[in-house]
Amino acid sequence: MEASSLPAALELAAGGGAGLSPEKRAALGSSLLLLQRDYRFERVWFWGCIQGVRGAYYIAEGLGPDRAAHRSRLYSLNCVEWSLLPPATEEMVRQAEQLKGRFQGDPSFEYEYTEINAEDAERLFEDGKEPVIKEEARLVATIEQIDRAVGIIPRGAFVKTPLGSVHENRNFEGLSLTEAKKLSSYFHFTEPVNLKNKTLLEKADLDPSTDFLDSLEHDIPQGKGS
Amino acid sequence: ERGHGPYQPHEPGYGLYQPGYSPYDDQIPDPQSRTLAIQNAKAYLLKSSTTSGLNLYDHLANMLTKILDEQPTNAVDIIENISKDVKWAQFQKKMDTLRDEYEILPTYEAAEKRKALFLKANDGDEELEEEIGETPLPNVMETAFYFEQAGIGLSKDEYYHIFLALKKLVSVQPIQTCRFWGKILGLEMNYIIAEVQYHEGEEEEETEEEEVTEEGRKGVGEVEDEEEEKEKEDEPPKSTYKPPPVIPKEENGTGANKYVYFVCNEPGKPWVKLPPVTPAQIVCARKIKKFFTGRLDAPVVSFPPFPGNEANYLRAQIARISAGTQVSPIGFYQFAEEEGDEEEEVEGGRDTYEENPDFQPLSVAEMVDSLSTWVHHVQSILKQGRCVWLNPFQKSEEEEENEEEEKAEEPDELQQELQQEIGPPLLTPLSEDEGIQNIPAWTAQPSTNLIPQYAVAILQSNRWPGAYAFASGKKFGNIYFGWGHKYSPENHAPALPPPAQAEYPSGPETTETRDPTLEEELAFKAAREEALAAAEEEEEEDEEGIEDDEEEDD
Numbered sequence: 001m002e003a004s005s006l007p008a009a010l011e012l013a014a015g016g017g018a019g020l021s022p023e024k025r026a027a028l029g030s031s032l033l034l035l036q037r038d039y040r041f042e043r044v045w046f047w048g049c050i051q052g053v054r055g056a057y058y059i060a061e062g063l064g065p066d067r068a069a070h071r072s073r074l075y076s077l078n079c080v081e082w083s084l085l086p087p088a089t090e091e092m093v094r095q096a097e098q099l100k101g102r103f104q105g106d107p108s109f110e111y112e113y114t115e116i117n118a119e120d121a122e123r124l125f126e127d128g129k130e131p132v133i134k135e136e137a138r139l140v141a142t143i144e145q146i147d148r149a150v151g152i153i154p155r156g157a158f159v160k161t162p163l164g165s166v167h168e169n170r171n172f173e174g175l176s177l178t179e180a181k182k183l184s185s186y187f188h189f190t191e192p193v194n195l196k197n198k199t200l201l202e203k204a205d206l207d208p209s210t211d212f213l214d215s216l217e218h219d220i221p222q223g224k225g226s
Numbered sequence: 227e228r229g230h231g232p233y234q235p236h237e238p239g240y241g242l243y244q245p246g247y248s249p250y251d252d253q254i255p256d257p258q259s260r261t262l263a264i265q266n267a268k269a270y271l272l273k274s275s276t277t278s279g280l281n282l283y284d285h286l287a288n289m290l291t292k293i294l295d296e297q298p299t300n301a302v303d304i305i306e307n308i309s310k311d312v313k314w315a316q317f318q319k320k321m322d323t324l325r326d327e328y329e330i331l332p333t334y335e336a337a338e339k340r341k342a343l344f345l346k347a348n349d350g351d352e353e354l355e356e357e358i359g360e361t362p363l364p365n366v367m368e369t370a371f372y373f374e375q376a377g378i379g380l381s382k383d384e385y386y387h388i389f390l391a392l393k394k395l396v397s398v399q400p401i402q403t404c405r406f407w408g409k410i411l412g413l414e415m416n417y418i419i420a421e422v423q424y425h426e427g428e429e430e431e432e433t434e435e436e437e438v439t440e441e442g443r444k445g446v447g448e449v450e451d452e453e454e455e456k457e458k459e460d461e462p463p464k465s466t467y468k469p470p471p472v473i474p475k476e477e478n479g480t481g482a483n484k485y486v487y488f489v490c491n492e493p494g495k496p497w498v499k500l501p502p503v504t505p506a507q508i509v510c511a512r513k514i515k516k517f518f519t520g521r522l523d524a525p526v527v528s529f530p531p532f533p534g535n536e537a538n539y540l541r542a543q544i545a546r547i548s549a550g551t552q553v554s555p556i557g558f559y560q561f562a563e564e565e566g567d568e569e570e571e572v573e574g575g576r577d578t579y580e581e582n583p584d585f586q587p588l589s590v591a592e593m594v595d596s597l598s599t600w601v602h603h604v605q606s607i608l609k610q611g612r613c614v615w616l617n618p619f620q621k622s623e624e625e626e627e628n629e630e631e632e633k634a635e636e637p638d639e640l641q642q643e644l645q646q647e648i649g650p651p652l653l654t655p656l657s658e659d660e661g662i663q664n665i666p667a668w669t670a671q672p673s674t675n676l677i678p679q680y681a682v683a684i685l686q687s688n689r690w691p692g693a694y695a696f697a698s699g700k701k702f703g704n705i706y707f708g709w710g711h712k713y714s715p716e717n718h719a720p721a722l723p724p725p726a727q728a729e730y731p732s733g734p735e736t737t738e739t740r741d742p743t744l745e746e747e748l749a750f751k752a753a754r755e756e757a758l759a760a761a762e763e764e765e766e767e768d769e770e771g772i773e774d775d776e777e778e779d780d
Contacts, residue, residue: 014381018707021377023674053665053688078675101715102665102688177331 006032006046020049024058027079032060035074035082047073050139052105059143066165067158068189073143075107085136088144095133096141103142109135148190152216155185159209169210187213280316288312339494343390362404363396369406369703372696375673376684378707380409387493392420395488395497400425407487407548408692408706410540415491415520419544419706422486473610475504481605481613482508482545489540491520498522500541505611506533511542515711515718529720543710545607551693552604552704553656553685555593558585559603561653579603579652587699593683594670598655600685600695606649615648662689662713689713 006028010019020028028046036044041062050057058079061071074082099111110132159169179185192214198206271283289312293301301308366389373379380388388406396404399422407421476483482505488497514528518536526532526539559579593599605613650658659667665688672681673696687693692708742750 011381011383014379014384019374019377019379019381021375021673023375023676024377051686053669055671102713177333 018049024079028058031076031080031082035060035062039072039084041072043067045071047143050103050142052103055105057103057105057107057139067168068160068166073140075139077105077107085140085143088140092137093141093144096138097145099133099138103139104135107134107136107139111135111138148188151189152186153189153213154180155187155215156210158189160212161209166212183216183219186216187211188216189213280313285309285312336492336494339492340387343387343394343494361396362401363393364405366392366406368701369696369705372682372698372701372703373694373705375682376671376694376696378684378694378705380707384493388418391418391490391493391497395420395422398497399488402426406705407544408708410518410543410706410710411708412518412520417489417491417518417520417540418493420488420497421548422488423484424486473505473612473616475502476612476614482549482607482611484604485548487541487544489522498537500537500544503538503541503545504533507538507542508545508607508611509609511539511546513721515720518710529723540710546712547690547693547706547710548604549602549607549613551687551690551695551706552602553600553695554603554702554704555585555587555697556599556601556653556655557582558702559601559653585700587697590672590678590681590683590698593697594672596657597659597666597668597670598657600656600668600697601653602650602656603653605652608649613649656685659689662715 007025010025013019032044032046035041039062042065043063045061045063047059047061049059055077058076060074060076060082062074063069063071070087073085075085076082111134112132154172154175156175157169157172158166160166175185190213192212268283271286272281274281289305289309292312293308298304298308366385367382370379370382370385379385392404392406395401401422402425403423405421407419410417410419483502486502487500489500490497510528510530510532513530514526514532516526516528516532516539518540522535522537522540524536526534526536532539558581560582561579588599607613608615610616656668661667667687667689669686669688671684671686672678673684674681682696682698685695685697687695689712690706690708691713692710693704693706695704696702
């Protein structure tokens, strides 16, 4: 969520029972602004929070001029002090997928592998490292996976300029009610995978400035959002 | 000058000469004459019609503009209709260019329902006195405030709507106590759940229904006996499958059915009462994991097959969540002092409690530090699916008379295996709760570390994610916001169906063996032929022997 419109957005997203306490909300209002100043971000988005057993992580993302470029992610335990997270690598994601169970709430907590394939174990032992993975790395990988799976934007909210960079569409006024009910009016905000697989007939209808991402229509499992 | 260029339609000679065959084709047309021809054509098109005042040029321009704007499919096939539409559009008043009907959006209907909540009943002042007195309506906004300190809860608007909806429920039904239990999310719609206790003696409707079904079953049993007597001679082998005995559900007002639950999808929609829960439903609900769709009559397709539809599944999950996560600070509730027998206590355990008038609240720091300051105040559900164990083989006096004949068939083994199940007694502290793997069952936190004087102690359940409890001074509350499922670190793996039943018992007479293969048959045949041949030779030798003997005798 956009940092400046956080209170209003929180009201709308509160149907699921998860929200922020007034203390956190007040803290976020000021700390996100300071984040923008310190890291020279153009936009700061509040991504959400991940509940651990002993504490929660609050995650924020900072964007530069190109909104589709790699986003820097930061986490905080108290919404006041933020730390930058390393970018996610494929290996991190693969290792984190094998872990099950809740987050602990402590970023330096080290998980031990309980079940790993024989191959992975050999590979890891060859390097001379012990098979531990820090909670921080697991956090990075989890955020990356969640973003990839469910990071969506409405169609028309972002436009691609001829230079390739992506900006917010100033003329976007929201989706109409009928459009909002269709899955095809939402896109994944990641590198498009299926775009080139569309038939020529479908491609002819696309507008290259707004339709440069994968839509949600062909996601598995198919189901209607409500 | 006018040359003989392309002939206009009104000139004689038009159409007579096809392109390429005109007698003037070998002449290169004068460019001047071509532009002139174009001008003539345009002038013709611009000529206004005498009847309608339109001209063809403008009409064609409008039509092509409309087509290019709208880009209909197969435009060439509907060109005449498009033309008609454009002409018709001339007659529309220019003020109202939007021809759409005013859309009745579904959001309007929802707003209408919510508005109905805000309208006061028409009885006027008479009811005011009743309302100000003791009312079973809970103070939803107060609990909302406390949970909000922890960052849990819905938006204030939604809470207020729920508040008003509860008020409506209380005014309609004869309710003694009422509580906002929580919200369970579903795929299509959500459920808002209210936990309610009736005044004593108010629930009569359901018992009638149960009696009717029991009588129906007895009737069916008698008919079946008669049929069996007729067919005793030639019967196919009867199935030896005996379904496990049905464990009766607990009475309304006790155990798992202590509270009655009402649900609605949105505040403003009518409240629906959920049916009481049966032990079979709870036992089955423990084995399946299905998301709720939001429609109470949706079937629950699962293995093992769930006995009921979504309303029953919802009720079973609510019962499990209540039993697992409804907690209160220690000392708030105490056992009522009973004058009665000790025998009753041993059998069922204590199941009633009352508020302690001398409750001294502990400080928030103490509540957060140790889990033994919180206790469960709802009975836990045993493995059987009830709160109070019942031996299903204990027959009542009526049934014993009827079943003397069948006693021989009943296996006594099952009876011996069933042991009395005992759960943790009521008001046990949370420190006794088991965790999952290495995660404790509860997480306790103060709502804020910055202002400890006014902090609220918050408990989050790790076994049922979404269950929360708060305590602050003398106030406490429980609530649930979530999908309605227990936490499991592994993905849900449904039970496999049991192996297919053997068709017949395997014994000395009927055993299943493999068919002999071709080689075995041939070998067997060869062996038999050899045996036959050997037997024949012996016979011949015997005969020869006899004949020799006879010859010798002579």
